[in-house]
Amino acid sequence: MKLNWKIGIGNFLLILFSLSFLAVSAQQPVSLDSCRRMALKNNKQLRIADEKVKGAGYTKKSARGAYFPGIDFTGTYLYNQKSISLLEQDQYLPTKSFDLASQEYKYNVVTNPVTGEPILNNGQPIPQTVALIPKEAFEFDVHNVYAGLVTLTQPIFMGGKIKALNDIASYAEKLAVSQRNTAEKEIVYQTDAAYWQVVSLVHKKKLAESYAALLDTLNRHVEVMIAEGVATQSDGLTVAVRLNAAQITLAKVDNGLALSRMALAQICGLPVNTVFTLEDESLERVALQEIPLSYDMDEVFRNRNEVLSLGYAAKIYEKKKNLALSDMLPKVALVGTYSFSNPNVFNGFKNEFNGMFSVGVALNIPILHWGQNYNKVRAAKSEAVVAKLELADTKEKIELQVNQAAFKASEAYRTYRMAVKNLEKADENLRNAQLGFQEGVLTTTNVLEAQTAWLEAQSEKIDAEIDTRLCEVYLAKALGTMKY
Secondary structure (H helix, E strand, C coil): CHHHHHHHHHHHHHHHHHHHHHHHHHHCCECHHHHHHHHHHHCHHHHHHHHHHHHHHHHHHHHHHHHCCEEEEEEEEEECCCCEECCCCCEEEECEEEECCCCEEEECECECCCCCCECEECCEECECCEEEECHHHHEECCCEEEEEEEEEEEEEECCCHHHHHHHHHHHHHHHHHHHHHHHHHHHHHHHHHHHHHHHHHHHHHHHHHHHHHHHHHHHHHHHHHHHHCCCCHHHHHHHHHHHHHHHHHHHHHHHHHHHHHHHHHHHHCCCCCCCCCEHHHCCCCCCCCCCCCCCCHHHHHHHCHHHHHHHHHHHHHHHHHHHHHHCCCCEEEEEEEEEEEECECECECECCCEEEEEEEEEEECCCCCCCHHHHHHHHHHHHHHHHHHHHHHHHHHHHHHHHHHHHHHHHHHHHHHHHHHHHHHHHHHHHHHHHHHHHCCCCHHHHHHHHHHHHHHHHHHHHHHHHHHHHHHHHHHHHCCCCC
């Protein structure tokens, strides 16, 4: 019941957040920064990366514990069916008496009364007096046996293994953080791409509606002209076909916009049917800027998390060489134990607990393993070389990526400038065509051509404008300077 209550509260808060977001978004447009924050907050891959960072931190703490002494306890209980008996039956042993004359202990044996010589039995003197030792005296109760051992082990020299493990754990934590930052930037890049895709399609929809409205107006004018006999049915059919094609295009843009909004909502962690207005839907002219074609690559490498990640990986493989080498070196440890048992034999045989301390030094020296440890070192060296080569290869690819991104951004701005100029000419051409059509000096074909040219110019201007935004984002990602 408690778990279900917590789940209910969580669902309630999620619904409340969605409703509040919808209420706010219905009143004011959503900015790109807001979409980024929501995506970073709700992305599950980023949560996985956060958990990996936590796990790497715990591993680092675990490795640090190897420097300190380890204390272990081992306990056993054993039930035995039978007791232990050292005698098969009762025993009779000869006794000695003290001789005052010789000042020695002597056996009392049976002697011949005539000769005084000991009487022998099977070659042995016959004792005159014996002591009875019952069988039960040498029986030990071991039905219930308890034993325990407390061990303290303090590493003194482990061939550098402990330090290597700690260094590996430290670099692994930094690697997890770097990979987490890489995932964060990738999420921001995906959010920006989805955001500008929606903005692009919003403007494409407005353009399609404007174009359909132009064709609808032209269609009505042509119908009037057909009725007055100054235009042919062929002109009317041509305009009607173009109007139907424009309406189909508008429907396709509507569908694409709906799908793009769903994709953006999913990235932001919102219900896919959430509809909200974006701040940049009222897209204005892009502020043109000069894009340098060369950069300080050392600074770029410092900003790129991929380079940092591969650098940490290379350091980890370097430490793995030390880890493999430690298996070839002697190892020394201080060992202290306290053992106890019941029954115990420290002071006779007693069915009670008793124990003792032991302190010593353990030494392990590898002598011959038929090249096993040596080949481990060589394999670790090969892995370290591979990591360094991958790092160098990645740096070369990043340099190419930066140059390509800078070139594309520069080309996008140049294309945008040309698209703006082309649109100005297309606007003027459309006005002239419409005026000439109204004056009767141009045909519907001329107007349709002008409208088509205007549509293409508008579409190219929208594409160029969005392309400049995406190229800026891609360039910032390539440089590692993406702000979020």
